[in-house]
Amino acid sequence: MxxxxxxxxxxxxxxxxxxxxxxxxxxxxxxxxxxxxxxxxxxxxxxxxxxxxxxxxxxxxxxxxxxxxxxxxxxxxxxIGRTFQIPRPFEGMTVFENALVGSTFGAGLRRRAADAQAWEALETAGLTHVANAPAGSLRLLDRKRLELARALATRPxxxxxxxxxxxxxxxxxxxxxxxxxxxxxxxxxxxxxxxxxxxxxxxxxxxxxxxxxxxxxxxxxxxxxxxxxxxxxxxxxxxxxxxxx
Incomplete structure (x- = not known):
């Protein structure tokens, strides 16, 4: 199709x-x-x-x-979801909160559904171990993974x-x-x-x-x-x- x-x-x-x-x-x-x-x-x-x-x-x-x-x-x-060449996370927010932006404002989900979608995106991107870390503290590989997770959180x-x-x-x-x-x-x-x-x-x-x-x-x-x-x-x-x- x-x-x-x-x-x-x-x-x-x-x-x-x-x-x-x-x-x-x-x-x-x-x-x-x-x-x-x-x-x-x-x-x-x-x-x-x-x-x-x-x-x-x-x-x-x-x-x-x-x-x-x-x-x-x-x-x-x-x-339709996308990543960008240069990751620009919301550095003062946690990794999970960054993904939550995607599920809330991209996918239009609310509360538990938004939380679940954000967590699933972090699981796929391999970032659950740093979910509560400030996004600004991530090294490049994990910043790239977070860029991916934010896109996945929109349910593309x-x-x-x-x-x-x-x-x-x-x-x-x-x-x-x-x-x-x-x-x-x-x-x-x-x-x-x-x-x-x-x-x-x-x-x-x-x-x-x-x-x-x-x-x-x-x-x-x-x-x-x-x-x-x-x-x-x-x-x-x-x-x-x-x-x-």
Whole structure:
């Protein structure tokens, strides 16, 4: 079943084109990876999906409904959640309270239901052991996990991940990869932007490469990364599997 259907999305800022007739789809329980150099339009694409930015042209469908002009809050309530590249938790609040913000204001839950959803999100993200700690005291890995937990607390059916592995060590990556894979296996659709390509290849079902707002290639992840078109995007490098541009 198609969960998200993006058709002909276009976005420009003056003369700078960040999306040029971008079309793709994501099914429930499917993970789509997105790669591309800096400035390719990857984060802009997530902003178009969430409603943080309006599209100049094109259509966005979610679970059969046209959400192209829907407000961001409405999209969250429908089941679209996201993380951001740089975690910015409410540092003076506890880890649990941060997740509670997502379940209360994102999912629209109250009292016990909000508490239960926030706790479940922390369990999935592996943060229950620091639930009562101030969010400002967390190290980077746990800040990334909290960013994930806050998104999960909104009860997303489609989860958008924006470089959630960025800044982590190779030792820290496996646990995060396993968590994202488990979320996908649980039936949640995932769109994951990441520069750490080998992390993506362990999770995503399909891969899309963007460059200057255009779709360069899409399809089987390893075939996409091995294609000449994608190699040319990365300055002609033939070996991209471990690339972290």
């Amino acid at each position: 198609t969960l998200l259907d993006a058709d002909g999305l276009a976005k420009s800022f003056g003369q700078v084109v960040t999306a040029r007739s971008v079309s793709f789809h994501v099914a429930a329980g499917e993970a789509l990876g997105i790669v591309g150099p800096n400035g390719a339009g990857k984060s802009t694409l997530l902003n178009l999906i969430t409603g943080a930015l309006p599209v100049d042209a094109g259509r966005i469908g979610f679970d059969g409904a046209d959400i192209t002009r829907a407000p961001a809050a409405h999209r969250t309530a429908m089941g 059916r489609l989860l958008l991940l924006d470089e959630i592995a960025g800044g982590l060590t190779e030792h820290e990556l496996p646990a995060l990869i396993s968590t994202v894979a488990a979320i996908r296996d649980g039936g949640t659709g995932v769109i994951w932007i990441e520069h750490i390509v080998h992390a993506l290849l362990q999770v995503v079902d399909r891969l899309m490469c963007l460059a200057q707002g255009d779709v360069v290639a899409t399809g089987d992840p390893r075939e996409v990364m091995a294609s000449d078109a994608v190699a040319s995007v990365y300055l002609g490098s033939p070996d991209l599997e471990g690339e972290t541009p």
